[in-house]
Amino acid sequence: MGKLEQYFKGEESWIKYSNLFGEDWTNSNFQLKLLEKCNGKLDIAKVIFYHLGENSLKWMDSNVPALDDLTPLECLNDEKLINRLKECLHRFP
Structure with missing residues (x-):
């Protein structure tokens, strides 16, 4: 399988994308556990939570x-x- 990171469009594109997913983030206990699991990367945690x-x-x-x-x-x-993870998340429907 081709490595998704080769298609990563760069940090600017990711920031624009991840900024779309802030409305559902409330800092609930569940979301804080997810943020911890994401090593404090709020942008990634927000996108994962939105989709899953x-x-x-x-x-x-x-x-x-x-x-x-x-x-x-x-x-x-x-x-x-x-x-690779960011590109995968970017491709979620």
Whole structure:
């Protein structure tokens, strides 16, 4: 499978995209757990929560085929893989 990070359009594009998802963020206990799991990356946590809601925490530990079977949690440990995760999230319907 091709590495999604090669298609990452850059940080400016990601910021525009992630800024669309702030309205549902309320700093609830669930969202704060997700933010912690996302290593404090609020932009990523907001997008994940918007798309997956109450399934967000479970998804963070799931092997995702679009991430070459890495977990989103694993992707957060490497800048190249963070870009892979961002591109994957950008492609969510």
